[in-house]
Amino acid sequence: MGIKIDLQRCVGCGSCIPICPVGVLSLIDMKARLREGCTSCGDCVDICTFRAIELEEQPAEKKDS
Ligand code: SF4
Numbered sequence: 801m802g803i804k805i806d807l808q809r810c811v812g813c814g815s816c817i818p819i820c821p822v823g824v825l826s827l828i829d830m831k832a833r834l835r836e837g838c839t840s841c842g843d844c845v846d847i848c849t850f851r852a853i854e855l856e857e858q859p860a861e862k863k864d865s
């Protein structure tokens with residue numbers, strides 16, 4: 801769960817930093833970095849025009865029947 805930042809694609813524009821409602825994104829050495837606490841809201845994924853952020857797939861819930 802969470803997001804994945806592709807550091808090759810990230811250009812360090814900083815657009816995603818203020819968008820995060822829980823403030824877990826920061827810019828270090830011109831690359832977006834993620835701290836713990838991401839709620840997977842997806843806001844940063846939408847804002848990044850360089851497609852450097854993507855939501856990680858959540859593992860499917862197991863159902864016992
Ligand atoms: S919006 Fe995208 S390119 Fe810009 S800093 Fe964030 S991850 Fe990097």
Ligand code: SF4
Binds near residue numbers: 834838844845
């Ligand atoms: S998915 Fe939402 S909570 Fe997680 S880093 Fe992006 S904006 Fe922040």
